Amino acid sequence: MLLPRLVTLISGLGLSALAQAAxxxxxxxxxxxxxxxxxxxxxxxxxxxxxxxxxxxxxxxxxxxxxxxxxxxxxxxxxxxxxxxxxxxxxxxxxxxxxxxxxxxxxxxxxxxxxxxxxxxxxxxxxxxxxxxxxxxxxxxxxxxxxxxxxxxxxxxxxxxxxxxxxxxxxxxxxxxQARGEQLNAELKARVATSTAALNRDALKHTSALFWFSSADLDIDPYVAGRKGIPDFMLNTLGVRNVVASDEEWPTVGWETIAKANPTFLIIARMDRRRFPADDYQKKLEFLRTDPVTRNMDAVRHNRIIILDAHAMQASLRMFDGLETLATAINRFDLPK
Structure with missing residues (x-):
């Protein structure tokens, strides 16, 4: 019962700010x-x-x-x-x-x-x-x-x-x-605490992941999440390692390199825009399951693929939804010992 009480407490603090904000x-x-x-x-x-x-x-x-x-x-x-x-x-x-x-x-x-x-x-x-x-x-x-x-x-x-x-x-x-801002921030902080508290960090300490945002064409290197950015923050918060070492926000990395890193999870963006072919997450899934390089990756063979709204990979309110989605999905997988 501790987590609901924590959310209630923080939300209550935000409500009290309604009368205090200058x-x-x-x-x-x-x-x-x-x-x-x-x-x-x-x-x-x-x-x-x-x-x-x-x-x-x-x-x-x-x-x-x-x-x-x-x-x-x-x-x-x-x-x-x-x-x-x-x-x-x-x-x-x-x-x-x-x-x-x-x-x-x-x-x-x-x-x-x-x-x-x-x-x-x-x-x-x-x-x-x-x-x-x-x-x-x-x-x-x-x-x-x-x-x-x-x-x-x-x-x-x-x-x-x-x-x-x-x-x-x-x-x-x-x-x-100001009071609305304080209330909103209090609610967001409570959500972070709630979404991460139930994770089994011991089970995740040897896991890794890749965020695939999109690709200008499915036949070329994909745009994936680099270190230090929003997706990397989400992984670190959950106790999962990002397999991409670049500090660029969304670098392109070859599938051969990704397959060699063999991430435990693949997190792919779902979006409603259609700027590139790979904006369609169904096309991403089809590629992963049919390409001779990607189809043999552990995450693909064991279906450890998580669909996440693209906007949840941005610095936004939707990112807090994304953190909750990732935590819930990762908890459901049978992980390698």
Whole structure:
């Protein structure tokens, strides 16, 4: 009964914060990825470039301020569908600069720095600033990371959950809903404690895993999770070793190399977007079970394959769902002695 009590206790602490959180005093300045942002008031029109940003706003009760969204990997969580249906989808992947500014936003948020950064696919922070539009980048993608090295950036320091909690706290302060932010963070911390407490770490100490996100083509090297990023954090939290040694966020690694590492588990992304053929997890499964190299891997032969939403592999609220899914699935496998 200890774990339910822990969740109840932490949630109760969050509820008590509803009466304690101090209101925001404007003008407010927050430091964001090396750039100070000053707000004279809470922005009333937001464009999000990232599913993580959107669902975070929904969880904070700020969905009515969204006027445009983009860059989605999976369908929105059912509990946010009604709210999300009211927000214009500017693009499933990266929107144009013109589409974003055409919504007259008072704030643009970006899940990934390569969307809005020094080499921004959508635009640079300076371009938005010239129009007096502040840009908020998720700390999880800029702190301890060099996004100019590697296709998706390279981790200089291991990802930590503190960057997610920081995003929630900062956005809550910008919009003067600090109590909601404290409550949300308390609930997330309780979920992490609950999802990992029941694991048999002794049984997992010799296990390993590979995260396969997608592939530009099924005949070429796949995009897999490197060290120090979000999937690696999830594995370390569960006590499982990542077989990929690269510090790049999503490096490409050959199947021969992966087969030689012979991971205990294969974790493959399910997504609703269709940018690459391997975005379809069924095609991933077919490849794994028919390719002469991959079909002989232990994880394939023993069906130790876990399907996980792609968005759960990102620094997002969905990541906490992913951690719970992994913990539950791994506990069900008969592991080699």
């Amino acid at each position: 209101p925001t005093h404007y003008p407010l300045t927050v430091e964001n990825c090396g750039t100070p942002l000053t707000f004279q008031h809470a922005p009333s029109r937001i464009v999000t470039i990232g599913q993580a940003d959107s669902e975070m706003f929904y969880a904070l009760g700020l969905g009515d301020k969204l006027v445009g969204t983009s860059l989605w990997f999976n369908d929105v969580l059912p509990k946010y569908k009604a709210q999300n249906d009211k927000v214009e989808r500017l693009a499933d992947n990266d929107p144009s600069f013109e589409a974003v500014i055409g919504k007259r936003p008072e704030l643009v948020t970006a899940q990934l720095e390569w969307m809005v950064g020094p080499q921004g696919v959508v635009g640079t922070r300076e371009q938005f600033q010239e129009l007096n539009i502040p840009t908020y980048l998720m700390p999880s993608d800029c702190e301890g990371k060099d996004n100019l090295v590697g296709a998706d950036g390279t981790r200089l320091q291991p990802f930590t959950l503190d960057t997610v909690y920081k995003s929630i706290n900062q956005l809550a302060e910008i919009f003067d809903v």
